[in-house]
Amino acid sequence: MQIIYAELIISLIIIVFTLSYIKENIFTKPLIILCCISNVVYIIWRIFFTFPEHGWVNWIAGFMLLLTECIGFLQMVIFYTLVWNPVRESKVPLEQLDHIPTVDLFIATYNEPVSILKKTLAGCKNIDYPKDRTQIYLCDDGDRVEVKKLAEQFGALHCTREDHMHAKAGNLNHALKHSTGEFIAIFDADMVPLKAFLTRTIGLFKDPKVAFVQTPQAFYNDDPYQYNTFSAEAIPNEQDFFMRTLQAGKARFNAVMFVGSNAIFRRTVLDEIGGFATGVITEDMATGMIIQSKGYKTLSVSDVLAMGLAPESWGDMLKQRDRWCRGNIQCAKKWNPLTMPGLSIMQRILYLDGLIYWFFGLFKMIYILAPLAFVLLGIYSLNTDLISILEFWLPSFLGSFLSFKIVSKGKRSLIWSHIYDTSMAPRLTISALTELFGLKQLNFKVTPKGATSGKREFHLASVLPHIVLVGLTLLAFIEVGVDNFVFHINNMTLFGMNILWAIYNLLGLLMALVVAFNQPRHRSTERFPINRDEHIQFINQGREVTAPTKIVDMSDRGARLRIDKSRMERNISFEQLTLQIEKLEPIKGHRVWIAETKEELTIGLQFDDVSPQQYTEIIDYLFNENESKRTSFESRRSHYLATSTRFMRHGFKKREPLQRQDSRHHIDEPAYLMILPDERIHLAALEAAAALSEKEEDYVRNSQPFEKQVHLVDLSLTGCQIICSFPMNQKARVIIRSNQAKMNRREAEVVWSTRKRGNYLTGLRFVSEKDQAELNHNRTQYSAGRNLFS
Structure with missing residues (x-):
């Protein structure tokens, strides 16, 4: 009977999965149903037929593993509830509003470099909205002279305060008291808004019950997973799946999370709740939940309307996630979603699920240690045999794997979820437990952005637990080999099952070590691929000459140009150049390097001092006119083997600064x-x-x-x-x-x-x-x- 069930459910899952490629809208839901059925059967089997029978140590290990699997099952059900029927996003043009409302643009900063703030200010200036209806506030909690000068250059108000209570939330609340706009748009210091930010979001406030609209946090640089594994073109940013898929699902239940930036609020609602929530290090989640408890609507938009900087190093990413983990637990302890008045049942469930998510490190550590405990210490977490595993676990795993593959549409895979969780598990296990039991206080700290390092660095401190776990896994392999070939122990069925489990865990552990190799980042600012034909002007023998050129890539500080030698005169030094781009004022610069082949010249151009107006035009060109840097989520696919091969091929090569020299x-x-x-x-x-x-x-x-x-x-x-x-x-x-x-x-x-x-x-x-x-x-x-x- 059991084997018939396994054969039937596996056959149905494979057939429906294959059909879903042909008619995705029709067969996706049947595939989800099959996935849930197979997982329900698996959980029932685990509860009633696999619990360890002897020894209190085995009992504790078995209970922990079973509890972890049950929590994972409930999270899976919640996930498929979110993606079951994605909400259709509405678009309301500004023309449908009674009037064009005033909007204050808040840029929160503390110690970020001026070069980063400059991009964000220019992005705000480029927003397509009546200029007399917007005002930019540079909310500077660092009270820096250079930031004040920058604000003056771009026509922004430099907003500071005498005390620095409540970090970012206090900074924003102070700006609220000194501004008058009907709506408040919030941007982190590194988030550059695109032209359509307000025209895409303000219209949604036609419904007076809408309190805030959240747009995705997207990034124009590579996060450590992408950069350190040389997989920027193969895998999406680690946050994309939450920002675009899960937020859309939460919108169905009016449970959209405010994520701290790229959101716009109705001022009257903020005034009603007393401003942004304080007393926790993640004021964003608390603020959104309080607003929803008052009965207001919250919406999400999946269109990328602002782009910023992801953490550049593995250590910085861990610090950021540590802060998020502890901040969410802080928030739930202060505003318990289960008892908070005004929340619906589904809102409570989703916020509780968001809280439980941050214990993923603990859950992952249980999964990693369970097979090692069996092989090395003889501790049983489950009592079963290989045939039963194949009959009950295999259908549930296959259903989860294939349905997730269809639903995620390439934005995430189970193997990459496994890698993400494994790489952060030891650190976030400690973070979650210490915050849960109040063992350590954590103050708000800004995630470093824009920092570059020309050296390859291995973040040893963060992966010492992974190294120990890799060593224990290899020791387990040796133990099984010795028992089998030396002592001829015949209990290889259970040993084999646990070794396969350990191999799966080992894949995540090894990739965590790869990600911890911070590869050199020589560029001080991100370049955007352009590949457009434009013109350059230069002086040759006292006369001005204009020639065609191709812009290969470009940043806010310079560009790489490629010139066909057959269309140029000889013996030109290209010392001073003027780049001519359609719709932009000519940009003057000087050559910093030149490389030559038989057919073409490649020139590195550094812009000379540009005016704020010119700089604003450059940012507009890079972020709004240039589509090549936008992330194409659905086209990205990366397999574990391909990622490992890329790292082995490139990871240990000497990487010179991205600064070419002339032909010598x-x-x-x-x-x-x-x-x-x-x-x-x-x-x-x-x-x-x-x-x-x-x-x-x-x-x-x-x-x-x-x-x-x-x-x-x-x-x-x-x-x-x-x-x-x-x-x-x-x-x-x-x-x-x-x-x-x-x-x-x-x-x-x-x-x-x-x-x-x-x-x-x-x-x-x-x-x-x-x-x-x-x-x-x-x-x-x-x-x-x-x-x-x-």
């Missing part, structure tokens, strides 16, 4: 360096190396320039390498010439110097025309020295 030509000719008297950084190095002759010492005493002979190794448009008998320190300035290499005097800066076979190999970067003003005093004061190069 081998020279092997003598050259001469002028040592300027005011460059004491040089003289000290020369004296320490005993590299000064008596005549040169006289030059030093009389403050006169002199030359030292060196050997020119190679030469490019932006710099050269030399071999000399003395060391030079970084950033010291020199003047170099070589008659044999036909190189007139060039002013340069020392970039690096290293000892090599008794001499010093030194890299020089030529000083551009833009920087040469810094050396004018040298030219004037030591005009006699310049004659050496005539």
